[in-house]
Amino acid sequence: MEKVMWLVLGGVTFVAALQAGHSRRAMYVGRWALGVLFIAFGAVVNAIYLAAQVGYYEDFAKTSPFLFVRDTWESLVLPNQGVFISALIIAEAAAGVLVLRGGSWTQAGLIALIGFHVGQLAFGGVLWVWAPLMLVALVLLLRAERQAALDDEEPSSLQHAST
Structure with a gap:
């Protein structure tokens, strides 16, 4: 069940991230799917x-191409x-909560998850498919979050400039 949910929520995150630069709704959907993924299914x-x-963890590193990892x-x-x-549990829960909080908290959570997924690459196997796709999604979501933060600041800075 959890593997199906990882695929479903990961897929929703990825598709939403592709649209997040043009749609706040997509950004929020991606944020929600990612937060739920890491809290509930992580x-x-x-x-x-x-x-x-x-x-469950016995064979996790068996597919790593790196002897030191195994x-x-x-x-x-x-x-x-x-x-x-x-x-790991604490880190996944914390990252999920940060992603769901919004604003700079979400950006911090996304940066943490980017680091997490870069680290997953050392384990090989299916993570060599999963992690790069999630890295694309995470970077796109981070870019959208940063752009949204700039857009939200812009009207107030224009008001201060005109007074």
């Missing part, structure tokens, strides 16, 4: 997997899943 699902101890995952992350996956 943080909450990872919390459930961690609590259930289902071995070795570090096996020797450091897996034996300390409680610490590392809890940090």
Whole structure:
């Protein structure tokens, strides 16, 4: 179920991001889809997997083309899943909340998620398809958010200039 929701919400985010530069509604839809994706299907699902101890994380780094990533995952992350996956859960929830807050908070959340997706590239596999697509969406959403912030400031700065 969560993989389907990642595809659905990721797809909505991507399509909305393509239109976000021309449509505030698309920007808001992209923001909403991304926030829900990371809170509900990132943080909450990872919390459930961690609590259930289902071995979900055992093979996560197996597709990495980098030996140090696979070795570090096996020797450091897996034996300390409680610490590392809890940090992941907190980071996903925080990024999702930031994205949903609006304004400069959304921009901070988008920048954090850009870093997160750049980091995902080290794991290879399906993330080499997912992360670049999401990076395109995140950059487009960030550009739209910055433009919207400038547009919102413009009338007040014109008023101050005329007085």
